[in-house]
Amino acid sequence: MPNNKEVVLSLKNINIVFKQGKKKFHAVHDCSFDIYKGETFSLVGESGSGKTTIGRAIVRINQLESGEIIYKGKKISGQIPKEEDRQVIRNIQMIFQDPASSLNERATVDYIVSEGLYNFHLYKSEEDRLNKVTKAMESVGLLPEHITRYPHEFSGGQRQRIGIARSIVMEPEFIVADEPISALDVSIRAQVLNLLKQFQVERGLTYLFIAHDLSVVRFISDRIAVIHKGRIVELAESEELFNFPLHPYTHSLMSAIPIPDPILEKKKKLFTYDGSEHDYSVDKPSWVEIKPGHFIFANEKEKEIYKKKIQERKIHNEEFEKK
Amino acid sequence: MERKKLLTIRHLDVKFNVRARILSAIRDITMEIYEGENIAIVGESGSGKSVLTKTFTGMLESNGVISHGKIIYHNKELEDTSVHVDPLDVYFYKQIKKELLEALKSCTSEEAKNLNTPERLNTLAVDLMCSIDRFPFFKKFGAFFKLKKIFSGAIKDNILLTDKKIDRLIAKVTFKVSPVDKNYVLPVKGDNIKAVCTIDLAKIKLNKDWQKIRGVRIATVFQDPMTSLNPIRSIGSQITEVIIKHRGLSNEEAKKEAISLMEKVGIIDAAKRFNEYSFQYSGGMRQRIVIAIALACRPQILICDEPTTALDVTIQAQIIQLIKDLQKEFGFTTIYITHDLGVVASVADRVAVIYAGQIVEIGKVEEIYYEPKHPYTWALLSSLPQLSEKGSELFSIKGTPPSLYNEVKGDAFAPRNPYALKIDFVEEPPMFEVTPTHFAKTWLLDPRAPKVESPKIIHDLHIKMAAKANLEGVMDDAK
Numbered sequence: 142m143p144n145n146k147e148v149v150l151s152l153k154n155i156n157i158v159f160k161q162g163k164k165k166f167h168a169v170h171d172c173s174f175d176i177y178k179g180e181t182f183s184l185v186g187e188s189g190s191g192k193t194t195i196g197r198a199i200v201r202i203n204q205l206e207s208g209e210i211i212y213k214g215k216k217i218s219g220q221i222p223k224e225e226d227r228q229v230i231r232n233i234q235m236i237f238q239d240p241a242s243s244l245n246e247r248a249t250v251d252y253i254v255s256e257g258l259y260n261f262h263l264y265k266s267e268e269d270r271l272n273k274v275t276k277a278m279e280s281v282g283l284l285p286e287h288i289t290r291y292p293h294e295f296s297g298g299q300r301q302r303i304g305i306a307r308s309i310v311m312e313p314e315f316i317v318a319d320e321p322i323s324a325l326d327v328s329i330r331a332q333v334l335n336l337l338k339q340f341q342v343e344r345g346l347t348y349l350f351i352a353h354d355l356s357v358v359r360f361i362s363d364r365i366a367v368i369h370k371g372r373i374v375e376l377a378e379s380e381e382l383f384n385f386p387l388h389p390y391t392h393s394l395m396s397a398i399p400i401p402d403p404i405l406e407k408k409k410k411l412f413t414y415d416g417s418e419h420d421y422s423v424d425k426p427s428w429v430e431i432k433p434g435h436f437i438f439a440n441e442k443e444k445e446i447y448k449k450k451i452q453e454r455k456i457h458n459e460e461f462e463k464k
Numbered sequence: 465m466e467r468k469k470l471l472t473i474r475h476l477d478v479k480f481n482v483r484a485r486i487l488s489a490i491r492d493i494t495m496e497i498y499e500g501e502n503i504a505i506v507g508e509s510g511s512g513k514s515v516l517t518k519t520f521t522g523m524l525e526s527n528g529v530i531s532h533g534k535i536i537y538h539n540k541e542l543e544d545t546s547v548h549v550d551p552l553d554v555y556f557y558k559q560i561k562k563e564l565l566e567a568l569k570s571c572t573s574e575e576a577k578n579l580n581t582p583e584r585l586n587t588l589a590v591d592l593m594c595s596i597d598r599f600p601f602f603k604k605f606g607a608f609f610k611l612k613k614i615f616s617g618a619i620k621d622n623i624l625l626t627d628k629k630i631d632r633l634i635a636k637v638t639f640k641v642s643p644v645d646k647n648y649v650l651p652v653k654g655d656n657i658k659a660v661c662t663i664d665l666a667k668i669k670l671n672k673d674w675q676k677i678r679g680v681r682i683a684t685v686f687q688d689p690m691t692s693l694n695p696i697r698s699i700g701s702q703i704t705e706v707i708i709k710h711r712g713l714s715n716e717e718a719k720k721e722a723i724s725l726m727e728k729v730g731i732i733d734a735a736k737r738f739n740e741y742s743f744q745y746s747g748g749m750r751q752r753i754v755i756a757i758a759l760a761c762r763p764q765i766l767i768c769d770e771p772t773t774a775l776d777v778t779i780q781a782q783i784i785q786l787i788k789d790l791q792k793e794f795g796f797t798t799i800y801i802t803h804d805l806g807v808v809a810s811v812a813d814r815v816a817v818i819y820a821g822q823i824v825e826i827g828k829v830e831e832i833y834y835e836p837k838h839p840y841t842w843a844l845l846s847s848l849p850q851l852s853e854k855g856s857e858l859f860s861i862k863g864t865p866p867s868l869y870n871e872v873k874g875d876a877f878a879p880r881n882p883y884a885l886k887i888d889f890v891e892e893p894p895m896f897e898v899t900p901t902h903f904a905k906t907w908l909l910d911p912r913a914p915k916v917e918s919p920k921i922i923h924d925l926h927i928k929m930a931a932k933a934n935l936e937g938v939m940d941d942a943k
Contacts, residue, residue, distance in 0.1 A: 187777070328847060331860030331861075332860045353776055355777060360852060399780075399806025400809060401809050401845075403809045407809075407810065411782075414778075
C-alpha cells in the first residue's frame, strides 16, 4: 500500500546535536522515515527521547548536524533561500503541547490567530482577514465574539483550540502536533481529537503526531514510529505495531499502557527495558525493513529471531483461519 | 464481610470565597473509606476531587471553608487522650454547670425537664470542659462562651438534649471529648482524666492538632514532584527532617532509616544519592522520593493526587507498581485521585465518580466498569479511545460542566445528558442502591423511570478490551 502513496516529507539520516561550549548532547541519531500525503504519522517514546526535537527540526526551529529533510522534493533543512524558508514556515504549522504557555498573554485572540496572516500578508483587505479569522474560530468550535478576548479568559481546552485555529488559518498542508492533548481532560481530549480528524478529512492535511499516550495514538494514527534515546527502534502501521510488536522496547511500552479494564489490568505483567538485552559489541545493528512496511533497528542475529517470530505468527494465523 | 471504617464522611459541603462570590466546590458528599482498601476518585478537572481529599489533611486554600458536614477519623491511638484539670478548667466547669442549671429553671416543657436532669447536665458540663481543654488560653475562652451560649439557649428553648443532639451542638464549635469513666462527675484541680474523643477532621482548626494527623497518619503524594520538593535542600535532609520531627529519632538513626526508605522506593545507590539535590534526579526518581517522604511516618492513609499524570507511561507503570508493592509491606489505605480510567482499573478496589462536587456513582471497580448505572459514567467510558472504531468519531461529552457559583437545580449533569428525564431539570436525584456496594445518583434508577439501555459502545467492555489488548506475553495466563 505505501508504495503508491505520495511522499510528502522525508527525513534522511538526520542527526541532531545540542552543543554548549565543549559539552555535546546527541539528541537524535541517524533517523530516517517518510510521511505520506494525508496520513497521520505518530512518534512515540518517553520524555527525553528526542521526539519533540525531530518535530522542531521539521519546522526549522532546531538545526541539523547532518542528514537532510525533504519536503515535496525540496530540501528544507540547513541553508535555504529566504523565499523557500517562508514557504516552509507557511505550509508546515505546529501545534504546541502546553496551551497555557504557548499563547501570547498580552495579545487578543484576534491578533494571535491572525499573526501568521499579517506576516505573510495572506489577506486582501481587513474585512477578508477578519473573515478568515472568524472562519477559523468557528471551525474549532469557538464563537466569533471570542476574538476580542485574551487567552487567560479561556479554559485549557479552549486555549488548545485557539492554538489549533492559529495553525489552520494559514491553510497549511502539514501539521506537526506536539502532544496537543496531553494537557487536556478526558472529555475535551475527545473534542480536540475529533476536530483534528475532521480537518484531515476536509482538507487532506498530513499530521506528524507526537505523543506518549499510546491508547490515543493507536486510535488516530496510520503509522507509528517508536523512538528510544534518540533512535527510532521500530516503525510500522499502527495495528501491526500494536498487535505484533517486535522490538523489546516497543514491547515494554505496550505493556506499560494501563488497560481500562480491571480484570485484564490486574493480571497484566510489566516488561522493563534497559537495553541490556542487546549485544551490539561485534554485530552492529542497522535499520532494516523486516517485513513490507515494518522497519526495525536490529543486528543480524536479532533479525533472524524477528523473522522467525513473524514466520511463526504467519503459520499460527493461517491455522487459526482454517479453524 | 464487615470491614473497619477509617473515615466516615457525612454531608460534607465545602465552599470557596472567590472575589466576593461563593463557589460550592463540594456539595453534600457522604461516603466511607475502609481500612486497607484502594479507592479511586475519578472526575474531570474542577469537579472537586482534589478539594475533597484536601479536607482530610486540612490543606484547603485560605479562602475555602467546610461549611457543613463531618469527617470522622476512626483512629484508636488518637481517640484515647487524657485531660489535665487545672484551676481554670474547674472554673469553666462550675460556670457552665451554673448556667445550665439556671437555664433549666426557665425550661417549661415537662418532657424536656424529665430528660435534662441536673445529673445529666453535670455530665454535659464535664464533657464540655474536656472538649475545650485542648485549646490554647485565649481560644479556650472563646470556645467556652460559645458553648455556654449554645447549650443554655437550647435548654431554654425546650430542646430535648438527646446524646445525638449534644454531639451535633458540640460539633458547632469543636469535636467532643468525654471521660472514659462515665461516673466521673466532680473535676478537681490536678486530676488527670482518661478520655475518648471523636475526631472530626472537619472541626480541627488548631495547627497543633493537625500536626498529629497531617503527614503522620494521613500523607499525600502530589502530582508534580518538582514543586513538592525543596530545590535548595538535599534529598536526604528532606527525608530525615520528617523522621526526626515526627518519630523523634536521632540524626544517625534517621539517616539510616532514610537510606533504607530510599532503597525501598527503588533508588539505586541510595547512600551515595542521599546528599544529592532534586535537580539531579529524573522525574520518576523524584516521585519516588516524594513517596518515600510520605511513607516516612508510616501513615495509615496515603492520598495519591494524580501521582503519575506528569510522568511517562513506562515510569507511570513503575510508580504504580511501587505504590502497590509498598502497600503490601506497610498496609496503608490508598486514595487515588485521577482522571485516567486505565490507571483506575489497575489500582482501585472501589471507585467513586465525582461530578460537579457530588459523588454520582460509587461502587466496586468491576461494578463501575462492567455495570455502570449513571449516564456520566457511561459517557466517561464511552470516550475511551480503545472502544472506538478506528476512523470513526470519538465519543465526546457535549457542553461544559455547570458553573458552581450558581445554585445547581436538579441533576448537575442533566444539560449534557442525552438520557436526561424531565425531572432531572427540576429535582436532584437521591442515591439509589443498585447492590449493597454499588450506588448511583440518577433518576433512571427510580422504579417509575422509563427503561433506558446503557450505550452499546460500553457493552461487553471486557471482551472488547481483551480483543484489543495484545495478550501475548503480557498476561500471566494468556486469554
